[in-house]
Amino acid sequence: MTSPAPVAVRMTGISKSFGGIRALDAVDFEVHAGEVHALLGGNGAGKSTILKVLNGVHVPDEGEIVVGGSRLAAHTPEAARAAGIAMNFQEMSLIPTLTVAQNIFLTREARDARGMIDDADSLRRAQAIFDMLKVQVDPAALVGDLGAGQKQLTEIAKAISQDARVLILDEPSTALAVSDVERLFVFLRKLKSEGVAIIYVSHRMDEIARIADRATILRDGKHVITAPLSDLPIDTMIEHIVGKRSKGLADVVRGDVFRGEVLLELSGVTGPHKPDDVSLSLHRGEVLGLAGLLGSGRSALARVIAGIEPAVAGEIRIKGHKVAIRRPADAIANGIALVPEARATQGIIPAHNVADNMVMSVLGRIAPRGMVDRPRVREIADDMIARLSIKTASRDHAVSTLSGGNQQKVVIGKWLATEPEILILDEPTAGIDIGSKSEIIRLVRDLAQAGKGVIVISSELSELLTACDRILVMADGRAHQMLDRADLDDPAESDPEHALQVAERRLQVEIQKALSADTRIKEASHG
Amino acid sequence: MAKAATAPAGAFFANWRQNIIYIGFVVIFLVFALTLNDKGFLNPNNLLNIVRQTAMIAVMAVAMTFVLSAGEIDLSVGAVAGLATVTVAMAIAVAGPVGGILAGIATGLAVGMFNGWLTTKIGIPSFLTTLAMMGIAKGVAMWISDTAAVPILSPGYSWVFGGGSVGPIPVLMFWMAIIAGVGHVALRRSGFGRRVLATGGGETAARYSGIDTASIKFRVLVLSSCAAALAGMLYAGRLQSGRFQLGEGDELSVIAAAVLGGTSLFGGKGTVIGTIVGALMIGLINNGLILMGLEFSQQLIARGGIIILAVALSQKRG
Numbered sequence: 001m002t003s004p005a006p007v008a009v010r011m012t013g014i015s016k017s018f019g020g021i022r023a024l025d026a027v028d029f030e031v032h033a034g035e036v037h038a039l040l041g042g043n044g045a046g047k048s049t050i051l052k053v054l055n056g057v058h059v060p061d062e063g064e065i066v067v068g069g070s071r072l073a074a075h076t077p078e079a080a081r082a083a084g085i086a087m088n089f090q091e092m093s094l095i096p097t098l099t100v101a102q103n104i105f106l107t108r109e110a111r112d113a114r115g116m117i118d119d120a121d122s123l124r125r126a127q128a129i130f131d132m133l134k135v136q137v138d139p140a141a142l143v144g145d146l147g148a149g150q151k152q153l154t155e156i157a158k159a160i161s162q163d164a165r166v167l168i169l170d171e172p173s174t175a176l177a178v179s180d181v182e183r184l185f186v187f188l189r190k191l192k193s194e195g196v197a198i199i200y201v202s203h204r205m206d207e208i209a210r211i212a213d214r215a216t217i218l219r220d221g222k223h224v225i226t227a228p229l230s231d232l233p234i235d236t237m238i239e240h241i242v243g244k245r246s247k248g249l250a251d252v253v254r255g256d257v258f259r260g261e262v263l264l265e266l267s268g269v270t271g272p273h274k275p276d277d278v279s280l281s282l283h284r285g286e287v288l289g290l291a292g293l294l295g296s297g298r299s300a301l302a303r304v305i306a307g308i309e310p311a312v313a314g315e316i317r318i319k320g321h322k323v324a325i326r327r328p329a330d331a332i333a334n335g336i337a338l339v340p341e342a343r344a345t346q347g348i349i350p351a352h353n354v355a356d357n358m359v360m361s362v363l364g365r366i367a368p369r370g371m372v373d374r375p376r377v378r379e380i381a382d383d384m385i386a387r388l389s390i391k392t393a394s395r396d397h398a399v400s401t402l403s404g405g406n407q408q409k410v411v412i413g414k415w416l417a418t419e420p421e422i423l424i425l426d427e428p429t430a431g432i433d434i435g436s437k438s439e440i441i442r443l444v445r446d447l448a449q450a451g452k453g454v455i456v457i458s459s460e461l462s463e464l465l466t467a468c469d470r471i472l473v474m475a476d477g478r479a480h481q482m483l484d485r486a487d488l489d490d491p492a493e494s495d496p497e498h499a500l501q502v503a504e505r506r507l508q509v510e511i512q513k514a515l516s517a518d519t520r521i522k523e524a525s526h527g
Numbered sequence: 528m529a530k531a532a533t534a535p536a537g538a539f540f541a542n543w544r545q546n547i548i549y550i551g552f553v554v555i556f557l558v559f560a561l562t563l564n565d566k567g568f569l570n571p572n573n574l575l576n577i578v579r580q581t582a583m584i585a586v587m588a589v590a591m592t593f594v595l596s597a598g599e600i601d602l603s604v605g606a607v608a609g610l611a612t613v614t615v616a617m618a619i620a621v622a623g624p625v626g627g628i629l630a631g632i633a634t635g636l637a638v639g640m641f642n643g644w645l646t647t648k649i650g651i652p653s654f655l656t657t658l659a660m661m662g663i664a665k666g667v668a669m670w671i672s673d674t675a676a677v678p679i680l681s682p683g684y685s686w687v688f689g690g691g692s693v694g695p696i697p698v699l700m701f702w703m704a705i706i707a708g709v710g711h712v713a714l715r716r717s718g719f720g721r722r723v724l725a726t727g728g729g730e731t732a733a734r735y736s737g738i739d740t741a742s743i744k745f746r747v748l749v750l751s752s753c754a755a756a757l758a759g760m761l762y763a764g765r766l767q768s769g770r771f772q773l774g775e776g777d778e779l780s781v782i783a784a785a786v787l788g789g790t791s792l793f794g795g796k797g798t799v800i801g802t803i804v805g806a807l808m809i810g811l812i813n814n815g816l817i818l819m820g821l822e823f824s825q826q827l828i829a830r831g832g833i834i835i836l837a838v839a840l841s842q843k844r845g
Contacts, residue, residue, distance in 0.1 A: 057735060077735055089735055092735055093735035095736075097791075097795030098725060106725055106736045107722070107736055115717075116712065116716035117715075
């Protein structure tokens with residue numbers, strides 16, 4: 001790259017807000033033809049938002065997009081595609097009722113002499129793509145029958161089949177084995193030599209270091225830096241990604257832990273798919289964090305404990321007694337409650353009121369003779385509203401009228417109503433504003449202090465660090481390391497805000513280590 | 528590859544639920560043939576009668592297959608067919624057969640575009656849009672005809688649209704075959720058909736893939752109303768008159784035909800051939816039950832039972 005490469009994409013001053021939350025703030029982003037450009041940032045940094053803006057899914061509030069020298073007139077998926085942009089969505093662009101081949105070539109099907117769709121040709125071309133990537137996907141299978149990994153591969157095949165001038169790959173490697181990633185890289189290098197601009201999003205720094213020429217880092221919806229990768233060693237990247245991001249979390253006081261008896265003990269617990277041979281113990285009065293990337297098996301572990309996907313091997317003991325958890329009801333009977341990941345679909349019924357949502361988990365108890373005990377419902381609801389300081393006009397208002405943070409509190413309240421001893425929270429602060437975040441974390445601390453055992457799953461490391469006493473790092477379904485929260489602190493650091501950043505960097509490094517350890521294990525088993 | 532190798536042997540057993548409509552059709556036909564032979568079931572005239580009685584349902588059901596495949600529904604088809612018989616008959620009286628045909632097409636287009644506009648632009652679910660349209664179309668038909676039958680005095684029109692026959696073959700059978708053939712190819716092989724299936728299979732995914740899903744929904748609703756208007760023109764031709772009662776209640780038979788044939792009420796899955804067999808099966812059952820001498824009340828119960836059985840057997844379990 002001696003002569004300056006032509007600019008393939010230039011996004012200038014892109015801003016986008018969702019309901020008052022500024023996801024992108026005057027971001028500039030530029031990608032050259034013939035380069036692999038890594039796009040990096042933590043959760044909520046604005047990576048997927050800017051990609052969706054580029055791809056025409058979101059219309060920017062402000063800013064201009066120039067692709068291949070001409071300004072994009074309209075912000076629609078069709079306009080983006082016409083400009084030569086292709087992207088693999090995280091399973092978002094696949095139609096379950098069509099076959100793999102039909103999905104890959106949807107709207108771009110080959111036509112025969114009479115202008116009719118030639119499905120046989122699609123099958124052949126799809127097979128050719130999978131052969132080139134040397135992966136096993138049946139092009140004639142219905143997408144609805146595929147597992148998550150195969151869907152991802154279909155998404156990737158769909159994106160690369162488009163002969164795009166700008167190819168966006170969002171976390172393509174989550175579905176791929178290590179050897180497959182290498183083949184994908186060979187293919188990307190070939191595209192690169194043909195002048196295609198490739199935008200590559202990944203949380204795996206080792207991958208970025210191997211494939212990317214330049215990187216752009218976003219943080220809190222703002223552009224931080226764009227630089228050649230040679231100027232960005234991994235620790236510098238992590239520093240830019242983490243940045244001076246504290247925003248109120250730092251002043252949550254963790255307080256002293258009183259660790260009581262062991263409440264929950266797992267030994268060699270293995271799920272139907274993930275987790276893989278996980279052992280851990282949870283004490284009364286402590287908060288245990290599960291850290292790891294998407295697909296590391298954090299949520300799968302929670303689902304096993306809660307009986308949604310029962311364990312296929314291993315032993316679960318509660319207060320020393322072996323228990324069999326085969327259904328969610330078994331878990332609830334054993335004092336386990338899971339506050340699920342997808343609030344809107346798994347947690348609440350948005351159109352129902354606060355009180356009705358709150359008692360959903362204890363209907364059997366409050367309606368012993370078939371009729372719901374209305375005074376008891378009011379009592380439970382008012383008690384939870386006060387205890388969790390839920391901001392709602394009344395207990396009779398629909399949950400959909402509440403803010404995200406207060407909706408989450410309703411879900412937590414609903415599960416607290418079952419009077420659990422073990423509470424598992426999966427991404428409890430996803431999509432919640434920062435003020436409510438620290439409130440939820442304080443609540444988690446209080447629950448532990450009140451003698452419950454709490455497990456928190458979060459993709460936001462600063463949150464885990466604020467909430468937890470111990471953190472288990474997971475990768476590919478396995479438990480890698482149990483870290484004591486205190487060991488991540490630098491005793492010399494007195495400024496709490498800065499201390500949190502230091503701890504976050506250390507945790508980030510541990511997660512990356514777990515990933516590369518995982519890679520080594522996989523490679524060893526391959527060879 | 529291993530999968531493909533084992534497919535032929537297990538294909539029939541693997542797909543028997545999907546193919547239940549064809550198996551059911553043959554079974555019911557054989558049962559009627561054996562038990563009702565002395566009552567003239569196998570008489571060619573009787574069999575052609577089944578086709579005559581089924582043709583209008585089949586024409587509407589082909590379009591309904593597109594509507595359901597796109598994840599929408601059209602409850603107004605029966606009433607629109609009735610309205611079309613009236614507008615066609617009235618137009619023929621003043622402007623002759625060509626005027627009548629144009630009036631029929633215009634009726635279908637107008638209703639369909641209104642349904643489509645309300646559903647895609649205003650955002651009223653098609654279930655409600657077309658439920659309301661069912662009443663409006665019937666009301667207009669009653670109003671403009673003063674609830675009286677409007678005679679059609681054009682033998683040419685009546686021959687082409689439903690009354691005539693070529694040798695022993697009724698013209699209605701040609702209409703059914705043409706619509707079925709065009710519909711089948713359009714759904715299976717055309718870009719439009721693939722977009723319809725994609726829209727119903729996953730609307731967000733279809734939009735992300737660059738499909739204008741609103742336009743697809745608009746077009747299937749227009750298509751459906753036009754098919755309903757054509758069915759009305761066939762009713763009018765066959766009975767040589769326009770009456771608002773014609774086509775009344777057909778929407779249920781039309782939807783039943785499509786669902787029996789394997790089209791999903793939830794979108795993304797549809798087959799025109801299955802729909803045609805579904806429509807013929809409903810006609811077959813009606814005919815057989817009448818020949819058996821069942822009372823109307825018993826016919827209703829038996830027909831409902833057979834439809835539930837067929838759909839239940841086709842459900843994927845587990």
